[in-house]
Amino acid sequence: ILVSAKTEDSDKIIGLNMGADDYITKPFNPLELVARVKSNLRRYISLGNFKQENLEVLKYEALVLDNASKEVSVDGEVVKLTPIEYKILEMLLKNQGRVFSSRQIYESVWEEPGYNCDRTVAVHIRRIREKIEINPKDPKYIKVVWGVGYKIDKK
Structure with a gap:
């Protein structure tokens, strides 16, 4: 005004x-x-x-994040995520195709400056993959862009 x-x-x-x-x-x-x-x-x-x-329901292939119920499912089966894991996955799903550095993810999710946060984010990404991927070592959903960060491909 x-x-x-x-x-x-x-x-x-x-x-x-x-x-x-x-x-x-x-x-x-x-x-x-x-x-x-x-x-x-x-x-x-x-x-x-x-x-x-x-943006209440975010989807990528068989991965579905429902903001209204705060549930994540893969192939119709509900997956239990911690609040931090949920926020990371939500951020990546809302921005499909965009690569986020560990620091960007940390600062967005934890809402504080990210110093030496690479390992923390990597551990959370690994845990998310263990819960949503058939083969966490060959991820279908969360991809790593070596030396840069993480992303979910744009559909």
Whole structure:
């Protein structure tokens, strides 16, 4: 929301064209500003929920991650993952085809700086593979890109 002392129509048009969702001129009633903020939040949340509905079930071949029930299944059989393993798998499924370094995975999942985290991430990836792969040594789902990181191929 752009708050400005400029009241000309051309100024409002420029502000909205530059990316502002709303424009309010000074002096303004604080209650009006609060109402505009609430209106923008409602719009943002409803659009955000629309996107989330599309991402509730993530699939790659026989691997299915259901965000609503927080369940992972392979070939219809439920697989028990720890919360960390679930977050790693969710991240990779949401970004199929994209390679993530161990550090990127660590910082995204653990939400803290990743220093010397390669081994930690590798262990979690190995455990996920043991649970979802038929042959963990020849993985079908989570691939390693040597020297770079991990990915799930884009379908």
